[in-house]
Amino acid sequence: MRHLSTLLGDPAPHLASARALRLLALDESSKQRVMADPRLAALAWRVARRYVAGETLPEALRRASDSVRRGHAVSLELVGENVRDRIEAAVATDEFVRIADQIRRTGLPSTVSLDLSHLGILIDRGLGQHHALRVAQAARDAGTTVMLSAEGSGRTDLVLDTYELLSETHPEVGITLQARLRRTPDDLRRLLRRPGRIRLVKGAFEEPVRVAHPRESGQLNEVYLGLAEVLVASGHPVAFATHDDALLAELVRRYGDALRGAGVEFEMLLGLGDAALDRLHEAGYRTREYVVFGPEWWLYVLNRISEQPARLHTAVADALEHGHRAGLSGEPTPDPSVSSSTSRHDQKEPA
Numbered sequence: 001m002r003h004l005s006t007l008l009g010d011p012a013p014h015l016a017s018a019r020a021l022r023l024l025a026l027d028e029s030s031k032q033r034v035m036a037d038p039r040l041a042a043l044a045w046r047v048a049r050r051y052v053a054g055e056t057l058p059e060a061l062r063r064a065s066d067s068v069r070r071g072h073a074v075s076l077e078l079v080g081e082n083v084r085d086r087i088e089a090a091v092a093t094d095e096f097v098r099i100a101d102q103i104r105r106t107g108l109p110s111t112v113s114l115d116l117s118h119l120g121i122l123i124d125r126g127l128g129q130h131h132a133l134r135v136a137q138a139a140r141d142a143g144t145t146v147m148l149s150a151e152g153s154g155r156t157d158l159v160l161d162t163y164e165l166l167s168e169t170h171p172e173v174g175i176t177l178q179a180r181l182r183r184t185p186d187d188l189r190r191l192l193r194r195p196g197r198i199r200l201v202k203g204a205f206e207e208p209v210r211v212a213h214p215r216e217s218g219q220l221n222e223v224y225l226g227l228a229e230v231l232v233a234s235g236h237p238v239a240f241a242t243h244d245d246a247l248l249a250e251l252v253r254r255y256g257d258a259l260r261g262a263g264v265e266f267e268m269l270l271g272l273g274d275a276a277l278d279r280l281h282e283a284g285y286r287t288r289e290y291v292v293f294g295p296e297w298w299l300y301v302l303n304r305i306s307e308q309p310a311r312l313h314t315a316v317a318d319a320l321e322h323g324h325r326a327g328l329s330g331e332p333t334p335d336p337s338v339s340s341s342t343s344r345h346d347q348k349e350p351a
Contacts, residue, residue, distance in 0.1 A: 044319075050315075064076060067291060075147060076108075079300045080115070081117045100112055100141070113290060114135065116151070128162070146170075152207070153207050167195070177199070179220065202244070225251070228255070248280070264286060272304065
């Protein structure tokens with residue numbers, strides 16, 4: 001919290017709040033203090049439960065079944081990234097294979113979503129790619145596929161190169177592009193030569209202006225819509241992944257029935273657009289909800305709140321609504337010993 005004093009004079013308080021939350025997310029000592037206090041840990045988990053299905057795969061499967069009952073396909077993801085330990089990368093890979101196996105066993109209409117850095121690609125490119133191929137094959141054996149998430153701009157070439165490697169043997173694998181990055185129009189032309197679904201997000205990583213359009217700029221929606229036009233015209237499988245109501249309305253206005261094709265989906269993250277996704281489903285569009293789970297939820301949740309600081313009000317309401325019950329009734333709380341000590345420095349991109 002020592003950084004907050006430098007933000008108080010910021011002319012845009014909502015941007016200052018967002019930056020403060022991101023700093024808090026990266027402050028490992030703050031995380032440890034909260035998770036070591038049963039009462040604070042209980043409150044933190046009550047806030048997190050809006051965005052995270054649980055800490056275990058069975059919890060995620062139950063939450064995913066709820067999404068399916070509302071009419072949506074899902075994508076399961078074990079939250080985590082920036083792994084720099086070979087054993088941790090192997091354990092994460094085993095868990096993603098387990099996810100695929102449970103999809104096969106249950107018949108859940110789900111894909112598998114992951115960050116390549118969660119599989120150890122930052123340790124060694126070959127190791128991460130080997131792990132990614134193993135997960136892609138497990139997903140194929142389950143009758144589904146993998147969606148590769150976007151990471152920071154410094155890793156874009158690594159992600160795209162790995163995607164192209166995977167698509168040689170697993171052409172069904174999908175890839176995420178960030179509309180914010182100034183390079184994305186060129187990347188899109190490159191990726192349209194591959195058959196896998198392209199998932200288009202705005203992007204939420206901290207990037208210099210020379211690399212990315214400012215997230216708060218009105219220009220970003222027009223950039224997104226321009227990329228969407230190329231995708232719709234191409235007939236390529238696409239997922240429009242955004243929680244921006246105005247952008248969703250404009251996509252529907254511009255492209256209408258073209259968005260009802262078999263290759264088009266609208267996607268949102270759990271807890272961020274339930275009502276909007278339900279409306280899209282009811283209007284006849286294909287929809288998918290991302291169901292994130294796992295013990296490493298601290299950074300993920302704070303980054304979801306920081307994207308729209310108004311969500312801080314919701315977080316406070318969640319904590320206050322359940323705080324008394326969580327503190328006094330013996331409600332289970334996350335075990336801090338379960339979480340890895342691996343430092344996380346990137347934000348999970350929002351849909």
